Amino acid sequence: MxxxxxxxxxxxxxxxxxxxxxxxxxxxxxxxxxxxxxxxxxxxxxxxxxxxxxxxxxxxxxxxxxxxxxxxxxxxxxxxxxxxxxxxxxxxxxxxxxxxxxxxxxxxxxxxxxxxxxxxxxxxxxxxxxxxxxxxxxxxxxxxxxxxxxxxxxxxLSGDSLHLRTPGRQIGMAPLKETLAAHVLLQADWPRRARAGESLIDPMCGSGTFALEAAGMALDSAPGLVRTRFGFTRWLGHDGAVWSELVAEAWERSRAGANEPCRIHARDIDPSAVSMAEQNAYGLGLSGIEFSCQPFEDMRPVGDRPGLIVANPPYGERLESTETAEAIYRSLGNTLRQQMLGWDAFILAPMGRVSHSLGLKPRARHLVFNGPRECRLLEVAISETAPIRMRSDDVPC
Ligand SMILES: C[S@@+](CC[C@H](N)C(=O)[O-])C[C@H]1O[C@@H](n2cnc3c(N)ncnc32)[C@H](O)[C@@H]1O
The missing domain is CATH 3.30.2130.30 (VC0802-like)
Structure with a gap:
């Protein structure tokens, strides 16, 4: 050997x-x-x-x-x-x-x-x-x-970074990298939840990165299938036969996966964001995601059991002032507590006090990098109806 x-x-x-x-x-x-x-x-x-x-x-x-x-x-x-x-x-x-x-x-x-x-x-x-x-x-x-x-x-072997996997990707003001969206979904155990029949809601989908990654996982579609070129493509040591075998296997899985139900709901208050997300799904050949223009305050449970919410609310210097960001997190926290009891949520939040405004006590806090910015990924089991007052020592990860 x-x-x-x-x-x-x-x-x-x-x-x-x-x-x-x-x-x-x-x-x-x-x-x-x-x-x-x-x-x-x-x-x-x-x-x-x-x-x-x-x-x-x-x-x-x-x-x-x-x-x-x-x-x-x-x-x-x-x-x-x-x-x-x-x-x-x-x-x-x-x-x-x-x-x-x-x-x-x-x-x-x-x-x-x-x-x-x-x-x-x-x-x-x-x-x-x-x-x-x-x-x-x-x-x-x-x-x-x-x-x-x-x-x-x-x-x-990869060539261009592997996050470049959405052909003709349309992007809004602060798109997530596909790799970070995938990280959050894997941290939330989405592939297992999807197999168990849970639904996923992204109430602030922007260009739809969470929804597209979640659909790819649920439908067993290999992210590399849409790329025409990798770093190994013109390498003299490339084993074309092995690659063709892997690609054929991936197409087989993707054909079988296409029959799986896709319980993914992507929403945004901005109609142009929803239209971008739809075009991105079309570019990837992903069907079955439900897109709609809706404020997150109108979020209601879907499906026959509690599922997963993933959210990347606007925050930080590029998008909003701290006060506006705090108001959005406060309103999101109220919506989740009052309307989504029993669901799990994974919410990206900036470092600092903004995440306190959610009034939800995280079950866990994970650190992640969103581009060059270190952020928190708050993991919340929505089990309280009243807001929790966070102490300052609740902040550090
Ligand atoms: C940081 S962006 C999300 C980016 C997205 N994760 C992506 O990869 O493109 C935040 C999004 O929240 C949306 N938004 C802000 N307020 C909202 C509200 N009340 N209801 C629903 N969406 C809202 C904005 O329109 C924006 O598209």
Whole structure:
């Protein structure tokens, strides 16, 4: 049997445990959460499977080697020693993504330049010609990561970040990244709830990111099926037969899943947001989501049992003043307590006191990054009808 490969799936800080759980459920092996990433190992097929099926990962990297580089020459030598002609032809194109610094390599552009020089020199010394650089659509993306003088060289199997999976995506003022929406839904155990017949409501859907991710999960549709290109597509080591098998399997599952009921309700007070969300669902070929223009204050239970509410209310500098945000959270809390008793809610909230206005005591608080902003994800079991007064020591996660 061939030696297993080592892969790194990257995510935002705080996203590691949810991503690790997602990868384990996919059947991947030796899954270990690290800081801002999850490592796993197995045959190449497992890395391709993660590219096709993971909703929480941003990138999937295939590790080529790790070595100590105390200075730029050691970095060059370590990279040049790899068999690059197995990965890229001299007629191909290359990009190097370099992350990290050390005392000797203080600038990421300088690090990237050294790695690039080592790769093209190595190919030229064997084949007489060298590949060109293409920053936009290269045939191969090499990822170099430097920490504590240790360099890890990997191939980026994903190419464009994996959150880019909604063709022609229409976006409103503050769209969530698909990977964060998926993280929230996985944290809320939505795939199991969907199988158990629960409904999902997003009362402030904007461009519909929660609803689209939730529908993809409920209908067993692989997020990578709509992408035409990955980082491995023009890699010389790509195993087209294994990929075709995985894609055929995913289509099979998606055909079977299309018969599943889709109990997903996406609403927004703004008709243009609802229309964007509908167009995004159409672009993904997802049917069955119920979209409507409605203020969240009109929310009522749907289905034959309590279900899940996910919400990304407007907040923060970009959207509202703190007072307006507090009024929205207060009103949302009142609506949930008075009209949605028995349901569970996962609500994104900014750091600070705004979330107090909800008047709901969270069962758990999780930290997440929404782009560069650290936020709270409040997990609430709606069991009280009267508002709870939060103490200041209830705030920290
Ligand atoms: C931060 S955005 C949601 C973004 C969304 N998660 C996405 O990925 O595009 C907040 C949304 O809340 C909506 N909204 C604000 N007040 C509302 C209300 N009273 N009822 C329903 N929707 C409301 C806004 O129109 C806006 O689309």
């Amino acid at each position: 061939s030696t297993p490969e080592t892969f790194t799936a990257t995510c935002s800080l705080h996203g590691e445990e949810v991503l690790a759980q997602e990868l384990r459920r996919m059947g991947l092996q030796r899954v270990v959460a690290e800081s801002g990433s999850v490592r796993f190992s197995g045959p190449l097929r497992d890395g391709l499977k993660a590219c096709l099926w993971s909703r929480a990962a941003s990138r999937v990297l295939l590790r080529l080697c790790r070595f100590e580089a105390m200075d730029a020459d050691a970095l060059y030598e370590g990279v040049a020693a790899l068999p690059w002609t197995e990965h890229l032809s001299p007629d191909g194109t290359l990009r190097v993504d370099f992350v990290g610094r050390s005392l000797a390599i203080r600038d990421e552009r300088f690090g990237a330049q050294k790695v690039k020089d080592a790769i093209v020199d190595s190919i030229r010394s064997r084949l007489g010609r060298r590949p060109n650089i293409d920053r936009e659509e290269p045939d191969l993306i090499v990822n170099a990561h430097l920490r504590n003088n240790l360099v890890t060289i990997s191939l980026d």
